[in-house]
Amino acid sequence: MLLVFNFNWFEFELLCFKFGFCRCFYAQEFWKIGIMDEVVSNTRRWEDLDTDILVKIFQLFDIFELTSGVAHVCSAWRTACCDPLRWKTLDLSMLRSNFIKIPLEPFVYVDERSDKILTRLLKISLSLSRESIVTLIFHFNLYVSDDMLTYTAERSPQLKRLVLPAWNRIKRTGMCKAIRSWKKLESLTMPSIANPPYFLEEIATHCENFSELKIMGPCDIFFASTLAAFVPKLRVLSLRCTTLYRDVLILILDSLKHLEVLNISHCVLMEGLPPPQYKRIITEIDPIVRQKASRLREFITCMEDSCIICQRTRTDEGIVRWYKYEEGFWKEDEVNSLAL
Template sequence: MKEGASTVRRWKDLDTDLLVKIFLCFDVLQLTLGIAHVCNSWHSACCDPLLWKTLDLSMLRSNFIKILLESYVYVDEFSDKALTCLLKISLSLSRGQIRTLIFHFNLYAGDEQFTYIAERCPHLRHLVMPAWNRIKKDVICKAIRTWRSLKSLTMPSIVNPPYLIKEIAVNCKNFNELKIMGPFDVLFASMIVRFLPNLKVLSLRCSSIVKDALLLILDDLPNLKVLNISHSLLIEGPLLSPVMLEKIIKKPDKIILEKAARLREFLTCIEHSCIMCQCTRSDEGFMRWYKYEEGLSKMDEARSLAL
């Protein structure tokens, strides 16, 4: 350059720390499919652990149709390949640093994809599960055995939850936060009481909750600190489908409130004008999240479970 001319620095010559701070402003799609492939220095910066504390894939959902055969969904080939490609790049860049992993409830991962995730995220602490349909029981159990540091789980509705709860109890000694996005009955409550006695935070928001199940939780989880039943339908008697309106309890009664008094936070909503309560009632306690604003399912009144 001529004497006196200003010095021009190229983007690829920026200090790695500066690049990382800039890259924190981008989402996983921009990082994995664009930025990481620009040049060697940008690729190296994209491997920084600061970028991979959380892998948020909640913007990614499967293109699927419902079918009658098990697993009851068919996911098209392009959708599957897109997920596999994104997982391979992001989990390669993250180098095992991911602590929080978030999936969309309409993402239907398969056995191979879920196994790949488990093997490359061995230090996972917080997990928001994808849909279960295409993941076999033994694959889920093997993953839980890998995630011994797991502390928090958000789980969509599952037909047979006991095996998962047992696996967590045996392998995840620090587990203490659970969010259930689906009906909550006495069987489910009894499994939690039996196998997760150290649970501290439980969210049942926007669900159908059997009153006896709620009482069981309040009586027999001595370490519980935060319980969220906001926007839920509290049901007298067993769960039925559809939920019978005459069985819905309008608000927690005196017995429930007395038992919940020991908690640090008992989060409820009894406002008849609440839009979320109206949605839960309209959906009969089994939320059809696809009908509502994107990201609404990630909200939670229990702060540690809000995404």
């Protein structure tokens, strides 16, 4: 029986290069099936690879591999490394700071080596990306400094989606300066913040297309009021895995008239009471809240005792300690556009 193979030399190079296959071994196998002559006759140098093929190869690389010197091999490789398709997303979610907690502001001390690694990655990535980055993802335990954040913002003006790191080392001036560079920002995932007005006011002033927000932490009445004041046209809001008071929920539903999607999955829902009780846990959504939420396209809830994520929120007393759980747990969201 004659076997006919539609052999593509570029595909062979792609497999060998990315996955570390031994070319000699596979050459022997190809010889056995009668196509080695074609392979030998079509042998080409790496720099002769079609740019589109190189781009596909480099899209398989993580940020550490891509910034390890690949762009310095030759001009063809640098061109492929700088292709906008490769830099639509800069994902630093695998990078965490090596830090210890301290009693004084900024309440963390970050190891110098961690800062150097991050600085190097940012400088190389932002140079190669040539302002093509649309999505920027930081790990929640990556403690970025003011200088790092503003440096990044100035070199990513096309940014539409941002997943912010921890706030500790970012000052008000640095954050405001960064937001002013991200005029096309549409979606934001952020830790909770004690003083939200200045931050949301900057977004309201400079990011006219802003429409999606995820808060990884408590949202109190002050925060909800600030949302209503500065981003009343918000369409998507996720408050999952936190403590949420009923009056805050009602304020959000009443004030954010353009809201289409609200996610309060796995929240500990509370109701404030007069002394001596002060508060109590609500075990199900009451009819008033459901009626107000009926106008939404999606009102996503989960308060099941059998739900593992709900159990985690309750165990952590309404403030999930993301670091305690499997890597990637913090990236989840029931709203597809906010999941990572």
